[in-house]
Amino acid sequence: MEQTNPTRALEGIAAGPGGAVAPVARMAAPPSLPDVEPEVADVGAEQEAARDALESVATDLEGRAAGLDGEAAAVLNAQALMARDPExxxxxxxxxxxxxxxxxxxxEACGRYQDLLLAAGGYLAExxxxxxxxRDRAVSVLLGLPxxxxxxxxxxxxxxxxxxxxADTVRLDTDQVKxxxxxxxxPTSHTVILARSLGLPAVxxxxxxxxxxxxxxxxxxxDQGTVEVDPDPEVAERVRLRAERRRAVLAESSGPGRTADGVAVSLLLNAGEGDPDEAGAHDSEGIGLLRTEFLFLDRAEPPTVAEQTESYTNLFRAFEGRTVTVRTLDAGSDKPLAFADTGEEDNPALxxxxxxxxRVHPNLLSDQLTAIAAATKACEGTRVRVMAPMVSTPAETEEFATLARSAGITEVGVMVEVPAAALLADRLLSRVDFVSIGTNDLAQYTMAADRTLGSLPDLLDPWQPALLSLIGQVGSAGQRAERSVGVCGEAAADPLLALVLVGLGVTSLSAAPPALPAVRFALARHTEEExxxxxxxxxxxxxxxHARESVxxxxxxEVTDL
Incomplete structure (x- = not known):
């Protein structure tokens, strides 16, 4: 009797929920340079050709971003900015x-630059x-290759x-790419972020x-981070049926977030640059994380108060009757701005x-708070909340709250992204109206593991009990203070983990739009006590x-079978 080869299972990092069965299609290899390098006859002309190639790449990326919104547009525009980097x-x-x-x-220049980014760690390494x-796009332009x-x-x-x-991820045809x-x-690479924004399973x-x-x-x-090679027919059929059932069930999931016993859990969007009306059309209760960096990243000078006010007003109006949570500028050594130099640092993530x-550029924050307050006044039907990132101490919390309220902002909060903030959550919450937990940064600082390293996925896993323990401390502090506690990291996109977060005292979850139906479905089938x-x-x-499997x-x- 002929024996069949057993199914081979590959393991990776779970990056986009769901499952699919289909044949492989590989990306083509990047362009190769010819074996013989030509001599440079005209240095000036060769330099101009290189500059033109980089500008062509930047223009193309901006063109691709023009028809997109949210995460996808922000990612491409940031990449265009890199192509234009003067250094x-x-x-x-x-x-x-x-x-x-x-x-x-x-x-060669891109290779040296890549080495610098990897050495810097944090956001830059990503x-x-x-x-x-x-590099590949510019080389293709210069060599006349596709x-x-x-x-x-x-x-x-x-x-x-x-x-x-x-640039490739945002162009995926989800009818063809399964x-x-x-x-x-x-676990926090752009592939993960964009795959989730498209609703694609990914490892x-x-x-x-x-x-x-x-x-x-x-x-x-x-969901499990596995790839089975040549699966037997039963496995393939099970995955296909599960995918069909998931699509059918989630298509019926709509409305506000609620547990089975009616406890409200706000389901919100992570948002950035893009069409405000398109973002507002998603079935959500508002925005739990508005990244404002897109207003600053592609500029030699900071945006004026008037420019910021106009941008915020357009977005707030698109969410009339809902909540918009604005994160003030999250920049610094690991997200350098041309007009906000903070000096060289050996460890930018810290x-x-x-x-x-x-501390270095106080006007950036004061101007931003002034603009947000003005836009809030112009959009009285929208509930606007403002929070500061990377706050570590009660003193910093008090300082930000005073600045924000002096600017005319009524609902003020801070991000909990470092263990110090989680450990003193009671003191922070006595000074602000809400907190929001950024699980990506909190994981890397809790586990002393660079969030960009694919070699440490177990340490960066949001199911780490130590990370969950810190989240639970913040949740308990929120209950004692009767304050809202949100989660706006990638953890909020996992339906099973969302149940755990609510059990830890979290009252709102913010994620990419495709993640919300599954989270809503899971919550509706479990009581708060469960x-x-x-x-x-x-x-x-x-x-x-063990934590994931136990849950x-x-x-x-009906939730675990999705």
């Missing part, structure tokens, strides 16, 4: 002056993959790549992806960022995997 251009021009042809100079995409892009096999497929650039698998990438940081070949059928489980930037019991299971677990077994079947 990158200077390094390219120096390479040409040293005798390198334009394409070679671009490759941008190394974006810079690789800029622009790197997505495969088009003519049938539904699982997209497999080394890594996936933002899931994403990448060899590289961490990143999967070493075995390098061996997957075109046409090989795989079953992707974006440096002058978020609210700390006001959520508390699930939270207890997770807190008492030894490992993230999965105890949760209602």
């Amino acid at each position: 990158l251009r200077r390094q390219v021009e120096e390479g040409v002056a040293g005798g390198r042809a334009a394409a070679w100079a671009v490759r 941008r190394a993959a974006d810079l690789a995409d800029i 622009m790197p892009g997505l495969p088009d096999p003519g049938h539904p497929h699982v997209l497999v790549a080394e890594d996936l650039a933002p 899931a994403i698998v990448t060899r590289l990438g961490g 990143v940081g999967c070493p075995g992806a390098a061996d997957l070949t075109d046409g090989t059928v795989v079953a992707v489980d974006g 440096g002058v960022r978020g609210f700390r930037t006001a 959520c508390r019991a699930l939270a207890s299971l997770a807190l008492n677990a030894e490992t993230p995997a 999965r077994k105890a949760a209602h079947a």
Whole structure:
């Protein structure tokens, strides 16, 4: 009797919920430089060609962003800004002056820049993959090669790549691309953020992806972070049926967030640059995290109060009758601004960022608060709340609250992103009206693990009991103070983890739009007391995997079967 090969399961990082079965289609390799480098006859002309290529890439990225909203637009516009970075251009021009042809100079300059970003860690390290995409696009322009892009096999497929650039991710046709698998990438990479914004199952940081070949059928489980190669028919059919059931069930999930016994849990959006009306059309109770960086990142000078007021007013009006939670500028050493230099730092993730930037550039914050207050006054039908990022102490909390209220803002809060803030949550909440937990940063600071490292997924897992314990301390403080406690990190997008968070005292969840129906569905099938019991299971677990599995077994079947 002929034996069949057992199904081979690859493991990675769960990046986008859901499942899919389809054949593999791989991204094409990046453009290669010819074996022989041409001599540079005219240095000035070669430098101009390099500058034009980088500008062409930036313009193309901005064009792609123009038809998008939210996370996707913000990511592409930030990448365009990188392509126009004066330091990158200077390094390219120096390479040409040293005798390198334009394409070679671009490759070398981008490589050096990538090394600097990776060494800096934090947010900057996450941008190394974006810079690789800029390099490949600029080299393609200079050599007259086709622009790197997505495969088009003519049938539904699982997209497999080394890594996936933002410019490619936002162009995915979700009718054809059923899931994403990448060899590289961490739990907070742009691939993860954008995959969730598109509602695609995704597994990143999967070493075995390098061996997957075109046409090989795989079953992707974006909840467990696994990829089954050549699954047997029963497994494939089970995954397909589960995906169909998930789509049907979630299509019926709408309205405000509620537990089965009627306890309100606000379901909100994470938002940034984009069309305010399009963002407002999503089925949500408002915005739980409005990233304001998009107003600042592509400028040589800060936006004026009038410019900020106009932008905020347009967005607030799109959410009339709902809540908008504005995060003040989250910038600093790891998100450098041309007009807000904070000096060199050996460890930017622990440096002058978020609210700390006001120590160096206080006018940036005061102007922003003035603009937000003016826009709030012009949109009286919208409930506007304002919070500061990277607040660590009660004194900082008091300082921000005083500044915000003096500017005319009535609802003031802070982000809980470092353990110090979580441990003193009672004192923080005595000074503000609400707090919002940023689980991505809180995880990296709690576990002393760089959030950009795909090699430490277990430490950065939001199911880590230590992280959940800190969230529980904040939740309990919120209950004692009768204050709102939100979560606006990636953890809020996981339906099972959302149940745990509510059991820990969290009162609002903010995520990408496609995540909200599943979270709403899960909440509606569990009482608040059941959520508390699930939270207890997770807190008492030894490992993230144990915590997740314990909750999965105890949760209602109609949720775990999705």
